[in-house]
Amino acid sequence: MSPAAAAARVTSFAANFTTSTAPSSGGRLLRPFCGNPRPRRAVASMAVSAPKSPAAASFLERRESERALHFGKYQGLGNDFIMVDNRDSAVPKVAPEEAAKLCDRNFGIGADGVIFVLPGVNGADYTMRIFNSDGSEPEMCGNGVRCFARFIAEVENLQGTHSFKIHTGAGLIIPEIQDDGKKAYTTIVFHSYYSIMSKVKVDMGEPILYGPDVPTKLPSTKNEAVVKAELAIDGLAWHVTCVSMGNPHCITFGSKELKVLHVDDLKLSDIGPKFEHHEMFPARTNTEFVEVLSRSHLKMRVWERGAGATLACGTGACAVVVAAVLEGRAERKCVVDLPGGPLEIEWREDNNHVYMTGPAEAVFYGSVVH
Numbered sequence: 001m002s003p004a005a006a007a008a009r010v011t012s013f014a015a016n017f018t019t020s021t022a023p024s025s026g027g028r029l030l031r032p033f034c035g036n037p038r039p040r041r042a043v044a045s046m047a048v049s050a051p052k053s054p055a056a057a058s059f060l061e062r063r064e065s066e067r068a069l070h071f072g073k074y075q076g077l078g079n080d081f082i083m084v085d086n087r088d089s090a091v092p093k094v095a096p097e098e099a100a101k102l103c104d105r106n107f108g109i110g111a112d113g114v115i116f117v118l119p120g121v122n123g124a125d126y127t128m129r130i131f132n133s134d135g136s137e138p139e140m141c142g143n144g145v146r147c148f149a150r151f152i153a154e155v156e157n158l159q160g161t162h163s164f165k166i167h168t169g170a171g172l173i174i175p176e177i178q179d180d181g182k183k184a185y186t187t188i189v190f191h192s193y194y195s196i197m198s199k200v201k202v203d204m205g206e207p208i209l210y211g212p213d214v215p216t217k218l219p220s221t222k223n224e225a226v227v228k229a230e231l232a233i234d235g236l237a238w239h240v241t242c243v244s245m246g247n248p249h250c251i252t253f254g255s256k257e258l259k260v261l262h263v264d265d266l267k268l269s270d271i272g273p274k275f276e277h278h279e280m281f282p283a284r285t286n287t288e289f290v291e292v293l294s295r296s297h298l299k300m301r302v303w304e305r306g307a308g309a310t311l312a313c314g315t316g317a318c319a320v321v322v323a324a325v326l327e328g329r330a331e332r333k334c335v336v337d338l339p340g341g342p343l344e345i346e347w348r349e350d351n352n353h354v355y356m357t358g359p360a361e362a363v364f365y366g367s368v369v370h
C-alpha cells in the first residue's frame with residue numbers, strides 16, 4: 001500500500017472514532033465505527049437522535065479535540081495490549097515512560113504492553129513495535145502478533161482469511177487469520193454484535209539456540225545449545241534450556257532437588273525476578289516453568305521480562321515446545337496450557353519453523369488525552 005493510501009486509511013479510521021448515542025442511557029460514548037457490516041443489535045436505534053445533554057456532549061467533544069490517543073484494547077488468552085494505529089508515522093505515538101503509565105492497572109488503562117501498528121519496511125505490509133508494561137522494548141510478542149492481525153483486520157475492514165507480512169525486531173513474522181465461520185455474540189460496553197471467533201495461526205520463524213545469541217552466558221551443553229544446564233537460584237540447582245524466539249526465554253522443567261514441577265505451587269513473584277535479572281542473562285530473560293502432562297500436552301506458567309506474571313506468553317509457549325523436544329520430553333506438536341487458556345504449537349522438522357495457533361479478540365475501544 002502506498003504511504004498516501006495508508007494515510008488516507010488512517011484518516012478514515014481516526015474519523016471513525018466518534019461520539020455516538022448510547023441507546024440505553026441517552027448519554028454519549030466514545031467508540032470507533034470501523035465500517036464492519038456486522039449485525040449490530042444496537043445500531044438501529046443509534047439512528048434515532050436521542051435528546052442529549054449539552055453539557056456532557058460539549059465536554060466529550062472538547063476532550064476529543066484535545067490531543068487524544070485512540071486505542072483498541074485487545075487480548076490473546078488474557079495477555080492484554082493497548083493497540084495503537086500508527087500507520088501514518090514510523091515513530092511510535094507514545095513514549096516508553098508514557099506506555100508504562102498507560103499499562104498501569106490502577107492509574108492507567110491497564111495492559112501487559114502497548115503495541116504500535118507502523119508502516120511496513122523491507123517489503124513487509126506493516127511493522128510491529130511493542131513496549132512492555134515497564135516501558136522496555138522487546139523484539140517480539142507472540143500473543144501480541146495475533147492481536148495485531150485482528151486489529152489490522154478491524155482498521156482495514158477485512159473479512160475472512162487474511163495473512164500479513166509483519167516486520168518485527170525478530171525478523172519477518174507471518175500471522176494468518178483463519179476463517180472457520182464461528183461467531184459469538186459479544187457485548188462491548190453498550191454495544192452488542194457478533195464477533196468472529198476464528199483463530200490466528202502465526203509462522204513464528206526459526207528458534208535461536210546458540211547461547212550467545214539467545215543471549216545467555218551459560219555454557220553450551222548440546223552442540224551449541226544450552227540444554228538442561230544448571231542454574232543456581234534460591235539454593236536449588238535448576239535445570240534450564242535457553243531458547244530465543246527473537247526474544248530470550250529460559251525454560252525449566254525442574255531442578256536437581258525438585259525433579260518434577262507442580263507449576264501451580266510456585267510463588268512466581270518471588271522466584272520470577274531472580275531468573276529475569278540473573279547475571280547469566282545479559283538482556284534479562286522471560287522464564288517458563290513447565291509441567292509435562294503427556295508427550296503432546298504441557299502446562300506452563302510464565303514470568304515475563306518487563307511485565308511479570310502474565311496469563312499467557314506466545315513466544316514462551318513456542319520456546320517451551322522447542323525446549324521439551326530438545327530435552328526429549330515431548331513431540332514436536334503440543335497443546336500448551338497457560339493460565340489464560342491453551343495454545344497449539346508445532347515445531348516443524350521440514351523447515352525448522354515454529355507455528356503457533358490461538359485466539360485474539362477486541363475487548364474495547366477508547367481514547368485518552370495525553
Ligand SMILES: N[C@@H](CCC[C@H](N)C(=O)O)C(=O)O
Pocket residue numbers: 079132137138139140141142143144247248286304305306307310312313314315316
Ligand atoms: N507476552 C509476549 C511476550 C512479550 C515480550 C516479553 N515480555 C519480552 O520482554 O521479551 C508473548 O506473547 O510472546
